[in-house]
Structure formats: structure tokens, C-alpha cells
Amino acid sequence: MEAILFYILAAVVLIGTMFAITARQAVRAIVYLVTSFFALALIFYLLGAPLVAAFEVIIYAGAIMVLFLFVIMMLQLGQPEKLPVPRLSDWWPALVLMTVLMASIVVIAAGKQPAPVPGFQQVTVREFALALFTRFGVAIEIISMQLLFALVGALYLGRRR
Amino acid sequence: MSVPLYHVVILAAILFSMGLGCVIAWRANVIMMLIGIEIMLNAVMLTFVAGSAQWGIADGQIFSLMLIALTSAEVSLALAMVVYLHRRKQSVNTDDFDSMKG
Numbered sequence: 001m002e003a004i005l006f007y008i009l010a011a012v013v014l015i016g017t018m019f020a021i022t023a024r025q026a027v028r029a030i031v032y033l034v035t036s037f038f039a040l041a042l043i044f045y046l047l048g049a050p051l052v053a054a055f056e057v058i059i060y061a062g063a064i065m066v067l068f069l070f071v072i073m074m075l076q077l078g079q080p081e082k083l084p085v086p087r088l089s090d091w092w093p094a095l096v097l098m099t100v101l102m103a104s105i106v107v108i109a110a111g112k113q114p115a116p117v118p119g120f121q122q123v124t125v126r127e128f129a130l131a132l133f134t135r136f137g138v139a140i141e142i143i144s145m146q147l148l149f150a151l152v153g154a155l156y157l158g159r160r161r
Numbered sequence: 162m163s164v165p166l167y168h169v170v171i172l173a174a175i176l177f178s179m180g181l182g183c184v185i186a187w188r189a190n191v192i193m194m195l196i197g198i199e200i201m202l203n204a205v206m207l208t209f210v211a212g213s214a215q216w217g218i219a220d221g222q223i224f225s226l227m228l229i230a231l232t233s234a235e236v237s238l239a240l241a242m243v244v245y246l247h248r249r250k251q252s253v254n255t256d257d258f259d260s261m262k263g
Contacts (some may be wrong), residue, residue: 002163002164003163003164006164006168007164010172013172013176014172014175014176014179017176017179017180017200018179020183020196020200021179021180021182021183021186021187021193021196021197021200026190026192026193026196029193029196030196033196033199033200037203040203040207043169043172043207044206044207044210047169047210047211047213047214048213048214049210049213049214049222049225051222051226052206052210052222052225052226052229055226055229056206056229059229059233060199060203060229060232063233064199064232064233064236067236067237067240068192068195068196068236068240071192071240071243071244072192074244075243075244075247075253090185090186090187090188090189091186093185093186094181094182094183094185094186095182097178097181097182097185098178098179098181098182101174101177101178101181102174102175102178105170105171105174105175106171109167109171120164120214120215121214121215121216121217122214122217123213123214123217123218123219123222127219128219128222128223130219131218131219131220131223132219132223132226136223139223139227143227143230143231146230146231146234147230147233147234149234150233150234150235150237150238151237153238153241154237154238154240154241157238157241157242157244157245158241158244158245
């Protein structure tokens, strides 16, 4: 049951991302991407990471994508907000690289018979928090400093002059 | 859950290559390039979470959490820079920013 759900959600993620990267308007791309991120958050939940799933919905689909939407709507990118579509000459290097990546992945996955998996294990929130605040305490400090620097940098870039 | 790990990794790889294709195909537009970077970072997060679930260790989830923090910092700076560039030249096309003069 969970495996079927995983494959359905994977299809949703891939289709949403495919529509997002080929959208004609940036706002539509953002909305497709939010759909894709919701499905990805459900995949995280299935993989036994409820906390990461919640953060994905709150921060990614909630905050970051809304920030993108605000900036796109603030910028007035012409009337209507249609992006100039990339020409075919823009697409072919991307297609070549995507084909090479996917072909190499398929070759690796088909060539090597995977070991019988014992199935995924749940990581409880208690274990997560214990590891986060004991072994990775310094990393938390560094991340908070990085967020502060980003805040100061964004204020500096965004000020009127 | 009885999905083998390499199926999740294949999904992450396809997602990553889609993000890479988005960055390369839309290299004339700053906002779509940022969206491609978001897709790639999400693929990396999926790999981390899948590894964490496979081996039952919380480290992968912690690193995906740090990736979220890093991404929010990166996006706030990058979008501030997009607003700054748009204020200077009224455009988000990368071809308009070809002069090295400060």
C-alpha cells in the first residue's frame, strides 16, 4: 500500500516539475512547483521523516515559494508576465545533459542487482532532536550565523539609494 | 515501507537532472535559474532523507534540515539581488548584464 502511494507521489513530483520547468509564465511555474513540493513532503513522511516533511511544507512550499511569488509580482516583468520562451538552441544542451545523467543512472540501476533491503526504518523525533542538539550543536550555531548574514546582506541589497 | 532504496535514488536523480535542465535551458532568465536550483536542492534533500531511512540514523534528516536553512538564506539573498538588478536595468534577462563596469 505504501509502495503504491510512493510511486503515485513520485509520478506527481515528476509531472509537476516537468510542467514547472516548461511553463510559459513564472507564476505558473511557481504554482506547479508548490504542488511538486507537497508531494515531495508526503514522500518524506513515507520515508519516516515527519519533521522534515513538516519543514518542507512550512518553509519550502510556504515561505520560499511565496517569496518567489512576491518578487515576481513586484517586478512587473512586462505585460502580461510572459517570459521569452527558450529557443530550441537553448534546450538542446539541457536535453543532452539530462539524457546523459538519466542514462547513466539507468545503467547503474540495471547493471547492479541491489541487495535485499530490510525496509526503511523510522527515525523518531526524539532521536532526531537528540542528535541535532548534542552532536550537531556547533552546526546549529553556524547555520544561525549564516541566516543572520543573509538577513544583513538582503537588507543591504534591498535598501533604496 | 517496502520500496527499495535505489528507486528513491533514481527518483532523486531524475529530479536533479530536471533541475539541471531548467538551469541550463532558462539561462537567460534569472528567476527560472533560481527555480532550477531549488529543484536540484530538493533532489539532494530526498537523497539525504532516503539514506537516513535506509540506515535508521538521524544524520541525513539533520543535514536536510540544514539544507533547508541554507536554501532559505540563499533564496533571500538571491531574490534581493534580483530586485536590485531589476531596479538598475528594468530587466531580469542575464544578457542585459554583460558589462563588467561597476
